[in-house]
Amino acid sequence: MALPENGQTRDAIFETLDTFRADDINTRSGRLFARVYPATERVENIALDAFRKFQGLNGLDPLSFPSLLRFEVDIINICLEHLNADMAAAAGSFTSGGTESILCAVKAARDFARATRPEVTRPEMILPATAHAAFHKACAYFDLVAVTVSVDPETFQADAAAMAAAITDQTVLIVGSAPAYPHGTIDPIEALAATALKHNIPMHVDACVGGWLLPLYEALGQSVPLFDFQVPGVTSISMDLHKYALCPKGASVVLYADKAMRRYQFFAATEWAGYSIINPTVQSTKSGGPLAGAWATLQAFGRDGYMDVARRMLDATDRLRSGLRAMKSLSIMGKPEFCMAAVSSDDVSVFHILDAMTARGWLIEVQLAFDNSPANLHLALNPGNLDNVEAMLEDLAGAVEDARALGTTSALADQVKAMFARIDPKDFNEEMFQRLLKFAGMTGVGLPEKMADINQVLNALPRPITKALLLEFANTLWSAEALPENAQS
Numbered sequence: 163m164a165l166p167e168n169g170q171t172r173d174a175i176f177e178t179l180d181t182f183r184a185d186d187i188n189t190r191s192g193r194l195f196a197r198v199y200p201a202t203e204r205v206e207n208i209a210l211d212a213f214r215k216f217q218g219l220n221g222l223d224p225l226s227f228p229s230l231l232r233f234e235v236d237i238i239n240i241c242l243e244h245l246n247a248d249m250a251a252a253a254g255s256f257t258s259g260g261t262e263s264i265l266c267a268v269k270a271a272r273d274f275a276r277a278t279r280p281e282v283t284r285p286e287m288i289l290p291a292t293a294h295a296a297f298h299k300a301c302a303y304f305d306l307v308a309v310t311v312s313v314d315p316e317t318f319q320a321d322a323a324a325m326a327a328a329i330t331d332q333t334v335l336i337v338g339s340a341p342a343y344p345h346g347t348i349d350p351i352e353a354l355a356a357t358a359l360k361h362n363i364p365m366h367v368d369a370c371v372g373g374w375l376l377p378l379y380e381a382l383g384q385s386v387p388l389f390d391f392q393v394p395g396v397t398s399i400s401m402d403l404h405k406y407a408l409c410p411k412g413a414s415v416v417l418y419a420d421k422a423m424r425r426y427q428f429f430a431a432t433e434w435a436g437y438s439i440i441n442p443t444v445q446s447t448k449s450g451g452p453l454a455g456a457w458a459t460l461q462a463f464g465r466d467g468y469m470d471v472a473r474r475m476l477d478a479t480d481r482l483r484s485g486l487r488a489m490k491s492l493s494i495m496g497k498p499e500f501c502m503a504a505v506s507s508d509d510v511s512v513f514h515i516l517d518a519m520t521a522r523g524w525l526i527e528v529q530l531a532f533d534n535s536p537a538n539l540h541l542a543l544n545p546g547n548l549d550n551v552e553a554m555l556e557d558l559a560g561a562v563e564d565a566r567a568l569g570t571t572s573a574l575a576d577q578v579k580a581m582f583a584r585i586d587p588k589d590f591n592e593e594m595f596q597r598l599l600k601f602a603g604m605t606g607v608g609l610p611e612k613m614a615d616i617n618q619v620l621n622a623l624p625r626p627i628t629k630a631l632l633l634e635f636a637n638t639l640w641s642a643e644a645l646p647e648n649a650q651s
């Protein structure tokens with residue numbers, strides 16, 4: 163669309179916005195097992211009012227807006243305390259999300275190595291194969307080498323011995339997750355941290371998804387392995403507040419056992435003609451909205467409110483697991499210790515199950531095969547779907563039977579795989595992508611209702627080709643032609 167010649171009225175704007183919204187998945191349906199982490203209506207209203215009150219303030223300049231500095235100090239202290247840090251020594255930063263928290267932790271580790279270890283010229287980071295993609299993004303952005311180590315094929319936990327064996331004189335960071343997103347399994351943080359400590363290498367625990375709830379689970383009497391600052395050798399932790407702390411999106415923290423390490427995360431610029439820049443994190447101009455929204459959410463729930471959430475999540479996790487265990491064709495991968503599970507199948511295509519679930523109105527995630535992890539479906543509980551666990555399981559059982567009838571192979575995937583067998587991923591281009599779309603019977607990037615063929619293609623291709631294909635897809639998606647009819651103008 164072009165910029166309207168004249169300003170539009172509020173009514174006209176919202177009429178249009180409602181038509182846009184009609185194409186979105188309904189986040190209040192209780193049928194989303196991915197993507198959303200809703201608070202209660204009471205808390206959400208408080209959080210959004212606070213968000214609005216502070217959104218126009220600029221965190222770039224905390225001296226002019228000490229309210230924002232206060233929010234951040236309060237939030238960081240609450241989070242450090244939550245994860246058992248030594249309050250006299252520890253420090254942290256508020257960021258826009260898990261990815262930014264991880265980028266910050268990796269940058270700090272790299273710059274710490276640059277400052278203290280002259281032998282490091284080609285910094286490496288040791289990652290379990292289940293570590294979040296954000297670590298690979300950090301490698302791409304900051305020019306580190308990702309050394310990816312296979313996880314245990316039974317438990318899907320990081321293999322501490324194999325990771326120790328991967329250490330070189332270039333290693334600047336060792337990573338473990340609590341839990342790792344793909345299977346909901348918690349890595350052996352104590353063993354990894356002991357190795358890190360022995361070699362005097364920083365160790366980051368990615369507790370983006372689990373950091374908020376796990377200590378509450380423990381307080382409720384669950385056995386939770388040690389994963390936080392109580393573990394000697396853990397130097398930094400990322401924890402998302404916009405996940406299970408149920409804050410408005412754009413809220414995460416990166417925490418350091420020692421404030422001296424945080425210093426390597428910061429960036430200052432004096433080598434230009436403008437104002438002096440001091441940026442603790444990636445953003446420069448930074449809305450006060452997410453900070454105020456997160457602060458208000460923590461206040462509005464309080465410890466007892468979050469304990470209540472944790473109790474309900476635990477109860478629903480039991481119901482989810484026993485329901486999944488009862489399904490003969492599905493198996494829960496590894497031993498998830500969190501409110502999520504990945505399920506694979508030997509005799510039914512998970513891609514067809516996904517389509518059958520989509521047709522029944524559920525949003526669940528598919529994860530392609532990687533290393534020793536077969537393709538699977540990922541189910542995450544959130545406070546908005548707990549009452550629908552049984553209904554979802556019932557539909558899942560039906561979806562498995564629908565999928566069984568469709569078999570496990572894809573002629574299209576086989577053909578595409580043959581087509582691309584000899585292509586160098588570097589040579590994959592837009593023209594090839596368009597040819598592929600046509601071959602798959604697609605006229606554009608508007609996705610068909612049934613995704614199984616496409617997912618089988620993505621799953622079957624060598625990963626570098628899959629990546630090239632996804633990049634072409636994205637470069638086409640962010641264009642006017644890809645918009646749904648409704649929203650086109």
Ligand SMILES: *Cc1c(COP(=O)(O)O)cnc(C)c1O
Nearest residue numbers: 259260261294342343368370371
């Ligand atoms: C969600 C998640 C991230 C990334 O967080 P974003 O907020 O999506 O950037 C990183 N690590 C884990 C374990 C996660 O679950």
